[in-house]
């Protein structure tokens with residue numbers, strides 16, 4: 054018996070019993086749709102977590118902050134506050150010796166103003182990094198990384214940092230390209246020819262806004278002429294929108310800035326004893342602002358972070374804040390998945406029941422087919438394929454239904470998983486239910502498989518019926 | 528003439544708990560090519576059982592059945608299906624057409640099972656339907672046809688793959704006497720022109736008169752074998 058004939062006979066027999074076929078398929082549709090929708094909710098949450106993680110930067114990097122003191126829970130469960138150790142070169146070296154750590158690097162962070170020809174960049178975060186180990190943390194997508202001793206005024210741009218430049222005019226206060234980038238137009242043209250333009254850098258916003266206030270006795274800051282030597286690959290939101298310079302340069306600029314702030318304070322608060330006292334207190338802080346610790350892999354991140362914390366520092370890694378949320382979401386997903394699985398199981402029982410009923414009803418037909426020359430395998434194929442067709446049709450319709458439900462969920466204000474995602478950034482493209490092609494394929498495959506499994510025993514029963522008994526059965 | 532079927536000491540015993548029902552009690556028979564046989568006997572005598580054994584639908588408890596030089600009692604279920612596909616046609620008392628298929632499709636069913644290509648199937652089925660005079664009913668479902676018409680379709684189906692032997696178990700049991708005559712004329716004439724062996728089960732002497740040889744069965748035994756005089760009454 055050739056396959057086309059098997060298909061056509063099965064289709065006929067299903068169409069003959071329209072209502073029953075419809076109800077059985079409906080069972081599968083509901084089962085498939087419920088499990089697909091449940092999974093899609095989970096996928097959407099995971100997708101959101103993934104995007105969030107990506108924006109947080111390199112997952113294998115732990116950031117250690119210089120917070121002065123850190124809240125610790127001791128073994129007795131008691132909270133205690135104690136001063137954190139200083140985040141100095143010594144600490145950096147110690148971090149570097151923890152097993153699983155590839156390198157540790159100090160970071161200093163400051164806010165600088167830039168200008169290149171007609172284009173201005175009124176304020177961007179600049180990180181000072183040790184050029185010697187920059188390659189452990191970053192890779193360049195264009196140009197090169199900083200070189201030790203060679204790049205006093207060299208800069209490496211984060212991949213999106215250039216977008217923050219805009220053409221200076223009377224009523225432009227921000228870069229439209231940044232806005233468009235976030236609206237989804239990620240291919241923004243470059244305005245500043247990074248590698249061939251001189252870029253003036255200043256700690257003073259006056260360079261950009263031409264409104265420098267002068268403080269008597271203080272020479273205005275002379276902008277430095279810096280040059281861009283490279284652009285990084287993408288390393289999360291913060292690094293992508295920042296510029297990297299030699300940490301020595303950044304520390305010098307920071308010292309200069311502090312001196313100026315102090316002078317300004319002294320000038321404006323002249324006569325007020327409070328002000329003077331306050332400004333005198335602003336001394337050079339001890340240690341680095343942050344230290345980044347690059348781990349060998351994702352697995353060692355947690356242990357290393359624990360080790361650093363046990364040394365008394367405050368440390369954080371990207372996935373940490375998501376961990377508990379993620380496990381909560383996973384629990385919820387498992388529960389929802391189980392509900393979906395139960396409805397699919399019910400659908401499978403429905404198929405088996407329909408097939409067994411069908412065999413009772415058609416016992417005589419089976420006998421006739423056997424007598425007039427149907428091979429055993431033909432009989433099995435006929436009944437198996439019917440079950441498979443029910444499963445497949447139910448699967449496909451179930452996918453369509455779940456796509457529709459998913460559409461409704463995503464277009465409504467209602468957010469089922471807002472509990473888990475509330476404290477994550479509200480991205481415009483985040484969805485409640487995410488149905489991937491992969492999920493559709495799996496759903497179609499499994500519903501067909503369920504048809505096959507639930508049709509297997511009924512089909513075998515049909516195959517084994519004795520022709521004579523089947524014929525005598527009225 | 529050469530024997531197409533030979534039975535040696537066929538015994539069929541049904542067990543019902545402790546009770547044994549001897550349906551056939553050491554029967555030996557032979558059937559020649561191109562002849563029409565009739566198994567005649569009262570109800571419960573074992574006619575259908577014998578027919579089922581010869582057609583390979585059931586296995587004998589004991590004995591040998593040689594059909595076209597093949598010991599069919601030794602064949603597996605799978606081989607039997609193939610064997611029936613090639614050599615056996617069957618006409619039932621209650622027509623037994625598949626209700627989901629139309630007349631044409633019911634007739635082609637044996638060819639569908641043997642995997643014949645579609646155009647060949649269509650051609651042969653049209654020929655057969657024409658032979659039984661139902662070409663104009665090709666697209667009708669069994670439920671849209673009379674008993675006589677359904678039986679004609681069933682006859683067309685039995686003959687379509689040109690089997691060596693056609694079996695008919697009380698083929699006219701559900702029909703009136705006029706239709707019975709038509710049906711017997713039809714079935715015997717087809718078998719005759721195609722040089723096929725026909726084995727009919729009946730308890731009706733009228734039908735038995737169409738045969739070349741009447742085998743009387745009683746209580747699982749062959750009571751007598753009787754050659755009818757003269758020619759078969761094929762569609763005079």
Ligand SMILES: Nc1ncnc2c1ncn2[C@@H]1O[C@H](COP(=O)(O)OP(=O)(O)OP(=O)(O)O)[C@@H](O)[C@H]1O
Pocket residue numbers: 541542543548549550568569570571572573574575576577730
């Ligand atoms: N599957 C079975 N199980 C038990 N006994 C059976 C079975 N099939 C037939 N028999 C018995 O075998 C005997 C012969 O039955 P069979 O059907 O061959 O009779 P028959 O001659 O065809 O009768 P009828 O003319 O009524 O069809 C009967 O006594 C019947 O009860």
Ligand SMILES: [Mg+2]
Pocket residue numbers: 574575576696
């Ligand atoms: Mg009988």
